[in-house]
Amino acid sequence: xxxxxxxxxxxxxxxxxxxxxxxxxxxxxxxxxxxxxxxxxxxxxxxxxxxxxxxxxxxxxxxxxxxxxxxxxxxxxxxxxxxxxxxxxxxxxxxxxxxxxxxxxxxxxxxxxxxxxxxxxxxxxxxxxxxxxxxxxxxxxxxxxxxxxxxxxxxxxxxxxxxxxxxxxxxxxxxxxxxxxxxxxxxxxxxxxxxxxxxxxxxxxxxxxxxxxxxxxxxxxxxxxxxxxxxxxxxxxxxxxxxxxxxxxxxxxxxxxxxxxxxxxxxxxxxxxxxxxxxxxxxxxxxxxxxxxxxxxxxxx
Ligand SMILES: [Zn+2]
Numbered sequence: 563x564x565x566x567x568x569x570x571x572x573x574x575x576x577x578x579x580x581x582x583x584x585x586x587x588x589x590x591x592x593x594x595x596x597x598x599x600x601x602x603x604x605x606x607x608x609x610x611x612x613x614x615x616x617x618x619x620x621x622x623x624x625x626x627x628x629x630x631x632x633x634x635x636x637x638x639x640x641x642x643x644x645x646x647x648x649x650x651x652x653x654x655x656x657x658x659x660x661x662x663x664x665x666x667x668x669x670x671x672x673x674x675x676x677x678x679x680x681x682x683x684x685x686x687x688x689x690x691x692x693x694x695x696x697x698x699x700x701x702x703x704x705x706x707x708x709x710x711x712x713x714x715x716x717x718x719x720x721x722x723x724x725x726x727x728x729x730x731x732x733x734x735x736x737x738x739x740x741x742x743x744x745x746x747x748x749x750x751x752x753x754x755x756x757x758x759x760x761x762x763x764x765x766x767x768x769x770x771x772x773x774x775x776x777x778x779x780x781x782x783x784x785x786x787x788x789x790x791x792x793x794x795x796x797x798x799x800x801x802x803x804x805x806x807x808x809x810x811x812x813x814x815x816x817x818x819x820x821x822x823x824x825x826x827x828x829x830x831x832x833x834x835x836x837x838x839x840x841x842x843x844x845x846x847x848x849x850x851x852x853x854x855x856x857x858x859x860x861x862x863x
Pocket of ligand 1: 567569597674802
């Protein structure tokens with residue numbers, strides 16, 4: 563099994579990572595792809611990656627990216643308006659690019675990156691105008707990252723999240739991917755929760771879809787529907803740890819570890835067995851091949 567999307571520099575994964583990776587590899591865990599979100603976690607993640615790499619040379623891969631919601635976080639924190647928003651976004655890209663150029667040899671993918679219209683609407687009180695500017699800033703960064711993905715031939719771990727009953731964000735994401743990539747950008751749509759109609763467009767572009775613990779939640783009906791409509795050859799697994807622990811962990815109020823960690827992919831696969839009626843070993847082996855095909859770079863130091 564593999565975990566194609568995890569944030570190991572976030573607590574409590576950070577403090578428990580040696581134990582959690584040991585637990586994962588002892589349960590046939592083969593690959594994990596470490597995601598990053600902005601300049602605040604690049605160095606930590608790289609340091610943790612190089613340490614883990616010594617002990618588990620074929621297990622860990624590193625992705626470098628800019629999480630779209632980091633833009634609105636910065637806008638809120640610094641009270642930015644108008645042109646300042648675009649300058650801030652550009653600065654984030656420059657910091658990313660500088661780190662990327664310096665550490666290119668360690669990087670297997672661009673991620674986490676994409677567009678998010680949900681968080682800015684849900685957690686902040688931005689004016690309508692500011693929201694539109696943040697969206698445009700997110701799209702500009704994502705466009706730059708797509709260009710880089712193509713230039714460096716690196717796959718992407720893509721985040722796209724809409725407000726309820728809207729397809730706008732996924733549509734904008736696919737538009738940029740198609741325009742910049744000409745169908746050549748490789749990547750995975752992580753934690754896709756949108757419509758079935760847009761799912762087919764994602765698959766048509768040759769992209770993979772990442773499934774996490776949401777399929778184990780009672781509220782995860784739409785994602786179970788997405789799973790039913792996604793062929794095994796395009797499925798990847800992820801925890802998005804330390805977020806999204808599986809349902810069995812959420813239920814155990816006194817469990818010692820109540821966060822998303824790599825071994826929980828096992829429970830996610832068990833749920834897929836139930837939903838798709840395919841045996842565990844087959845799901846595990848085909849999706850591990852998917853991981854290697856997309857993200858595996860055995861030649862990285
Ligand atoms: Zn993530």
